[in-house]
Amino acid sequence: MSGYFWQLVGISSALKVLLLPAYYSTDFEVHRNWLAITHSLPLNRWYLDVTSEWTLDYPPFFAYFEWLLSQAAKYVDPKMLIVHNLNYASVETVYFQKLSVIVMDLIYVLGVRSCLSALGVVKSTQQHIAGSMLLLLNVGLIFVDHIHFQYNGFLFGILLLSISALLRQRYLWSAFAFAVLLNFKHIFLYMAPAFAVYLLKFYCLDNGQFVHSMLKLLSVGLSPFLLSFGPFWRQLPQLMSRLFPFKRGLTHAYWAPNIWALYNTADKLAVSALKRTLPNAAPSTSSGLVQEVKHVVLPNITPSITFALTFLFMLPILLKLFLTKTREQAKLVFLRAVVLCACSSFMFGWHVHEKAILMCLIPLCLLTVVDRRDAKYAYILAVAGYFSLFPLLFEVDLLVPRYSLYLAYMAMMYGQLERMYKPKPKFHILEWIYFLGFLAIPIYEHFLSRVLGLHTRLPFMPLLLTSLYSALGVLYFFVRYYIYALDITYQSMDSSACFRKGTYIELSTGVMRRVEDIRTEDFIQSAMRSHLFDLKEATVVKIDRSSSHIINITFSYDTQHLRVNMEVLPSHPLFVYGQGWASCNPQLSFELYELKCQELQVGDICLSLVPHEQPPSAPELHTAPLGRHHAFEASCQAAAALQSRHPYQVYAEMANIVAAYTQHLIGKMRN
Numbered sequence: 001m002s003g004y005f006w007q008l009v010g011i012s013s014a015l016k017v018l019l020l021p022a023y024y025s026t027d028f029e030v031h032r033n034w035l036a037i038t039h040s041l042p043l044n045r046w047y048l049d050v051t052s053e054w055t056l057d058y059p060p061f062f063a064y065f066e067w068l069l070s071q072a073a074k075y076v077d078p079k080m081l082i083v084h085n086l087n088y089a090s091v092e093t094v095y096f097q098k099l100s101v102i103v104m105d106l107i108y109v110l111g112v113r114s115c116l117s118a119l120g121v122v123k124s125t126q127q128h129i130a131g132s133m134l135l136l137l138n139v140g141l142i143f144v145d146h147i148h149f150q151y152n153g154f155l156f157g158i159l160l161l162s163i164s165a166l167l168r169q170r171y172l173w174s175a176f177a178f179a180v181l182l183n184f185k186h187i188f189l190y191m192a193p194a195f196a197v198y199l200l201k202f203y204c205l206d207n208g209q210f211v212h213s214m215l216k217l218l219s220v221g222l223s224p225f226l227l228s229f230g231p232f233w234r235q236l237p238q239l240m241s242r243l244f245p246f247k248r249g250l251t252h253a254y255w256a257p258n259i260w261a262l263y264n265t266a267d268k269l270a271v272s273a274l275k276r277t278l279p280n281a282a283p284s285t286s287s288g289l290v291q292e293v294k295h296v297v298l299p300n301i302t303p304s305i306t307f308a309l310t311f312l313f314m315l316p317i318l319l320k321l322f323l324t325k326t327r328e329q330a331k332l333v334f335l336r337a338v339v340l341c342a343c344s345s346f347m348f349g350w351h352v353h354e355k356a357i358l359m360c361l362i363p364l365c366l367l368t369v370v371d372r373r374d375a376k377y378a379y380i381l382a383v384a385g386y387f388s389l390f391p392l393l394f395e396v397d398l399l400v401p402r403y404s405l406y407l408a409y410m411a412m413m414y415g416q417l418e419r420m421y422k423p424k425p426k427f428h429i430l431e432w433i434y435f436l437g438f439l440a441i442p443i444y445e446h447f448l449s450r451v452l453g454l455h456t457r458l459p460f461m462p463l464l465l466t467s468l469y470s471a472l473g474v475l476y477f478f479v480r481y482y483i484y485a486l487d488i489t490y491q492s493m494d495s496s497a498c499f500r501k502g503t504y505i506e507l508s509t510g511v512m513r514r515v516e517d518i519r520t521e522d523f524i525q526s527a528m529r530s531h532l533f534d535l536k537e538a539t540v541v542k543i544d545r546s547s548s549h550i551i552n553i554t555f556s557y558d559t560q561h562l563r564v565n566m567e568v569l570p571s572h573p574l575f576v577y578g579q580g581w582a583s584c585n586p587q588l589s590f591e592l593y594e595l596k597c598q599e600l601q602v603g604d605i606c607l608s609l610v611p612h613e614q615p616p617s618a619p620e621l622h623t624a625p626l627g628r629h630h631a632f633e634a635s636c637q638a639a640a641a642l643q644s645r646h647p648y649q650v651y652a653e654m655a656n657i658v659a660a661y662t663q664h665l666i667g668k669m670r671n
Contacts (some may be wrong), residue, residue, distance in 0.1 A: 004129060006209045009109050013069055016102045017136075020095060023395045024149040029087055030054040031066070031097060031149070038063055039070035039081045043231055049081050049241045050587050057242040060228040061183035065151075069100055080248045101145050104154035111160025112136060115366060118167035127369040132402070134365040139409035140358045143402070148392045150355070155185050156362050163338070163363075166195070167331055171203040175221045183228040186243055190345035194337035197318045202327055227412050246303050248351045254463055256352040257388040257470035263298065265468055269299035309348040313482075314341050320486060328512045332370065336485040338363045343478050354467075358475070359383040368417075372500075375417050375482045376425035382413060383435050384473025391463050403442070422591045434473060441465050499573050501594035516595055520578055523607045537577065538564075540604045543584065551584045555606065561563035573597050577605040 033052045041049055046056055046063055056063060070081055077092040079085055112135045145152050162177035178195050183187050204213040233237050255261040270276075276296050294300050303370045317333075317340045324330040342359035344354055361382060367374035386406055393402045418424045427435075445462040449455040503515045513522065523535055540564065542554035551572075555564050568574070570585035571592050582600040583589040589597045 004124075005132050005136075007112065008132050012136045013105075015103060015142065016105070019142070019146045022147050022401070022407075023393070023398055024094070024098070024147070025392065026054070028089070028094070028097065028149040031151070032088060032093060033086070034058075034063070034066045035070045035073055035097075036081045036085070038067035039074070040083050044235065047232065047235050047242055049083065052086055055242060057245070059183045059186050059243065060232060061180065061224070061237075062185060064228075065184070072096075085549075089094040096245070098146070098149070098177070101149070101151055101153065104151060105145075105157070108141075108156040108157035108160070109136065109165070111157035114164040115160040115167075116369075117286050118164040119366060119370065121369055126416075126419050130420050131365065131369040133416060134368060134413060135362070137314060137409065137412070138365070139405050140361055140389060142405060143389045143393060144358065147398065147401070148355075152355075152358060155181060155188070156358070158184070159188065159191070159362070162195075163335070163366075166198065167335070169327070171199055172216065172220045175199060175217055176224065179221045179224040183224050187356060187359070190342045190349075190356070191338050191363075192341075193314055193318055194321065194334060194341045197321050197337070198330065198334045201322050201324075202330060225486070246350065249599075250301050250306075250502050252351060252353050254354050254366075255467035255471075256346065256354040256356065257384065257467050257474050258347045258349075258352055259471070260301065260348075260352075261467045261471045263553075264295075265464070267295040267298040289547065301394075303350045306348055306350040307379075310345050313344040313348060317341070317482070317485060326512070328386045333485075335363060335367055335370075336374075339367065340478075340482055340485060343474075343481075347474070347478055349658065354388055357381075357388060362386050368413075369420065372421045372425050373484060374428065375421065377477055377484065379413060379417060379425070380427075380431065380473065381477040381481075383410060384470045385439070386410070386479070387438055388466060388470035388474075390466055399446075403641050422594065434476075441469060465517065499589075499593040499595055518575065518580075520575075520607070524577070535607060538606045540600065540602050540606065543600065543602060545584065553600075574600060576600070577607055579604070 029052075033054045034056050037046055037049050039058055046369075049055065073093075073096055076096045077090050079090065080088055080096075082088070093404040112132065116128055116131050121131055141156070144150050156179055158181045162174050162181060165171075165174035165177060168383075174195070178188075178192070182192070199217060203217060204210050207213055229236065229239070251260050251264060255264065260616055274297060317337045321330060321333045321337045324333050339360055342356075342363070346356050346360060349356075364374070364378040364381060366379045386409065389404055390406075444465065449458070449461065454461065478504050499515060501514070501516050505513050505515055505518060536557065538555035538557055540553060541556045544552035544554075550567050551570055552632065553566050553568060555566065556562070557564065568584070571583055571588040573581040573583045573593070573595060575588055576582045576598070579598060581589075581595060581597045582604060583597040584600050586597040586599050589595055
């Protein structure tokens with residue numbers, strides 16, 4: 001079992017080798033041309049050459065990488081390095097370039113291994129197996145890199161190495177790696193705000209040496225840019241115009257499944273409904289060409305509008321990340337911020353490619369093994385996001401591979417979710433209907449359109465349907481996941497988020513401890529530090545199981561033997577003095593929270609937090625969260641669920657919710 005990681009690497013590599021003879025896109029010629037440019041022309045001509053339409057438009061580090069590849073390519077087939085040898089694709093050239101992608105994926109393998117370790121995912125656990133499978137066998141990277149042809153794998157490897165360094169609190173290494181990544185491919189600017197906010201908060205501001213830390217961070221972060229752009233300082237205007245070509249239009253030839261795909265469609269529907277006509281020379285948004293277009297009915301969208309919208313939708317998650325108090329809490333918020341910043345750029349950015357959805361999907365694979373709810377949303381985006389890549393693989397010979405690989409990956413992902421989480425993430429009936437709706441697109445594309453003769457009259461209809469239907473799923477994910485990430489959720493009486501195994505609890509000492517590792521001593525020490533609460537014992541004197549849904553427990557308090565009844569769910573854990581967690585249905589507790597509990601019995605002594613000298617007849621309840629320097633912070637949901645109960649009932653259950661869960665930042669912000 002211990003060797004499964006490298007077995008998965010072997011399986012992944014074997015699959016990529018099998019795809020060597022497969023179709024490749026015009027991006028293959030793009031990279032062959034870059035090999036020729038960097039090998040045959042002087043440095044100062046790299047970003048000026050226009051022999052081919054596929055001019056060099058990646059940052060200089062990628063150009064240096066192409067130059068290094070060319071040093072090996074000249075021994076394979078020197079003709080591929082001739083600038084004027086356009087569309088050259090000998091067998092040797094094809095195999096050399098495709099094998100170079102596979103070899104460079106070793107950096108991605110290192111990034112996957114390092115990131116899972118930095119997250120604290122224990123080897124040989126189901127979480128580690130699932131994370132390895134989702135990342136190493138990622139169908140999106142197989143589609144884009146090993147069929148369509150690009151070099152995304154090793155770039156995502158650098159991203160994962162940067163995230164890993166940040167999670168390990170090696171902040172300068174993280175900043176350096178991310179700066180290097182930006183100088184390979186500037187699309188990763190999508191994620192830069194999340195890195196910037198986290199490093200500003202936890203490296204520059206938290207150590208009390210802001211100026212010194214900022215200078216170190218800037219020197220480390222800017223040094224790759226000096227090495228990268230320095231040799232091209234005379235061509236900087238030309239270089240920047242290549243990197244940011246704003247005249248290519250709002251949307252790519254194949255509409256990325258984002259808000260602008262829906263916007264373009266709305267404009268076309270409005271044109272049809274209002275019976276407007278296009279000017280004769282006006283370019284169409286669905287022409288399949290990369291060009292500037294103008295909307296007929298709806299207002300035209302400019303680059304400045306897309307930038308403003310992107311920044312606006314990044315702001316809430318960045319604000320939450322900045323206001324997060326502890327590093328342990330912030331790590332999870334940071335990963336979600338990376339996803340949401342990338343998704344904001346994808347949804348509202350200018351001239352977004354459909355391939356950019358991988359910027360959201362790859363980091364989500366990490367979050368899939370961390371929390372059940374992240375896993376659910378990751379699956380929703382995976383269904384829509386990977387399907388949206390199908391237009392890249394349009395050749396008839398690729399129909400079977402693309403559907404087979406997609407369905408196999410989605411089935412594998414769903415199976416891993418079932419294995420990791422008990423119960424498995426649940427999807428609403430409307431979500432299942434949406435998933436099944438994807439079946440209609442290939443049915444139309446391969447059957448109905450040909451029977452009805454629409455494949456010649458409406459050749460772009462399958463692409464349009466793919467973009468639009470996928471865009472609905474991506475938009476749904478974006479809204480729902482953003483709400484979830486900001487904790488704008490209704491909390492029920494079931495405190496599953498609090499008791500789930502692996503959930504961190506912040507003690508009054510500032511120590512973060514997993515809920516399954518809480519000890520009696522933690523209650524005692526925290527109560528001793530509290531200015532508001534005392535630790536009291538509550539003996540279980542009766543357990544009423546007459547209802548299968550609610551258990552009524554009677555407690556006896558102190559020397560006065562005051563009796564208090566408390567209703568709990570059968571799976572609800574309580575902390576028993578000297579023993580640990582216990583519940584009325586340990587098996588159900590384990591299924592729901594993966595928390596090992598003993599069976600609660602009459603005579604067990606539970607711990608509770610009671611305010612200093614709080615009389616039993618107090619008319620009001622203390623429902624606000626406690627500060628981090630008090631005993632524990634009670635979760636918002638516990639207070640809300642207990643507002644109408646007797647004070648001692650409240651504090652008895654407060655003892656079991658033991659507090660400062662990382663999920664409740666918004667509650668803290670209100671204090």
